[in-house]
Every structure is written in structure tokens, then in C-alpha cells.
Amino acid sequence: FPAWLHEPLQVLPFRYCLSFPIEIMLGRLTLDQIAFGLIVQYAWVIGLSATFRLMWRRGLRLYGAVGA
Known part of the structure; x- marks a missing residue:
């Protein structure tokens, strides 16, 4: 992907379905990154639930x- 598109793609829910848990298990993420990922997941759940x-x-x- 182009560099300008990399950051917006990081907050889409698809990354958090597979890649995020694997990165946690492999120890590649810091506590700050894990916290941010959980907040993003929670925001998606709230947003999609409200839309539904x-x-x-x-x-x-x-x-x-x-x-x-």
C-alpha cells in the first residue's frame, strides 16, 4: 500500500481480527500498542452496534x- 494509506488502514477492524491477537502472542506489541488496539476494537463495537x-x-x- 502507499505510505499515505498505511495509517488509515491501521484502524480498520480487519487487522484486529487476526493480526492483532497474533502480534500480542508473539510479543511484538508494547503495552501502549495493546491498549490502543483494545480501544480501537471497543470503538468499532460501539459504533457498529449503534449503526445496527x-x-x-x-x-x-x-x-x-x-x-x-
Whole structure:
């Protein structure tokens, strides 16, 4: 990847599914990096959960079926 794109890609959730736990087990990360990674993961969980709830509520409002 280009150098300018490297940093934004570091906060996407895909890295934290596989690479992050492996790097922790191999001892390649400092405590600060581990803490930052956990904060990023938590932020993704909160953000995606909020998005899901909004979409779910809007879907229920717009849902229409026979007998509903």
C-alpha cells in the first residue's frame, strides 16, 4: 500500500481480527500498542452496534406486510 494509506488502514477492524491477537502472542506489541488496539476494537463495537440499532429501528418502522 502507499505510505499515505498505511495509517488509515491501521484502524480498520480487519487487522484486529487476526493480526492483532497474533502480534500480542508473539510479543511484538508494547503495552501502549495493546491498549490502543483494545480501544480501537471497543470503538468499532460501539459504533457498529449503534449503526445496527439505528438500521433495525428504521427497518421496523418501514416494514409492512400482510397482517402486520
